[in-house]
Amino acid sequence: MYFLDQELYFPPVEKANSEGLLAVGGDLSPERLLLAYSSGIFPWFNEDSLILWWSPDPRMVLYPEEIRISKSMRKVIKSDNFSVTVNTSFESVVENCASIVREGQNGTWITHEMKSAYLKLHERGIAKSYEVWEEGSLVGGLYGVDLGHIFCGESMFSKVSNASKVAFIRLAQDLQQKGYKLIDCQLYTDHLASLGAREISRESFMEQLKA
Incomplete structure (x- = not known):
């Protein structure tokens, strides 16, 4: 495991341990974050922890053409109960992702520093959000880092059933x-798998990231 200082540098992702942890420390400057995502690395740590940088193997991804929309979700989308906007309420989406209660998790990794x-x-046009609205209220959404050929998903939230799915499908x-x-969905979850995401090797992910 590599300990970062102020130098804008990351070790090769192959140096990550078996859990995917690659490096510790550094900062969350826009320049370092952009270098991280462009290098197949993302931050994930708790409030009282040093910054931890990850590059897991395998990697959970969704090829956009493989999005899986069930019959029930098609009905939800056609019902027009939800409306979707892009990049209109980025800060609110991040706040909701941080505050939403998640089963099996105590607290959030979306710290004040991360926000x-x-x-x-986002102000540089790199981080983007999708918002889902119901009767004028923000009920779901997601945000991530847009690299221009790969979208690195960071988090999503849902206050009502299916809202986050609507955001992800639209994305x-x-x-x-x-x-x-x-x-890039980072790590496996049943929720993402149900939408068509699957695991690929880190090597394959890096090839597509660098192409």
């Missing part, structure tokens, strides 16, 4: 139209 860092990326459909290679 501030991603807001700076996948938009990226497919734009010719993006994939959505």
Whole structure:
């Protein structure tokens, strides 16, 4: 495991341990975050922890053309109960992702420092959000880092059933139209798998990231 200082540098992702932990320390400056995502690395740590940088193997991804929309979700989308916007309420999406109660988790990894860092990326047009609305209220959404050919998903939230799925499906459909290679989902969850995401090797992920 590599200990970072102020130098803008990351070791090769192959140096990560078996759990995917690559490095500790450094900062969350826009420049370091952009270098991290461009290098197949992302931060994930608790409030009272040093900054931890990860590059797991395997990597959970979704190829936009493989988005899986169930019959029930097609009905939800056609019902027009939800409306979707892009990049209109980034800060609110991040706040909701940080505060939403998640089963099996105590607290959040989206610390104040993380919020501030991603807001700076958003101001540079790099971090983006999808918002889902119901009767004028924000009920779901997601945010991530847009590298121009790969979208690195960071977090999503849902206050009502299916809201986060609507956001993710819309993201996948938009990226497919734009010719993006994939959505980086980072780590396996049943929720993501149900939407068509799957694990690939880190080597394969890095090849597509660098292409």
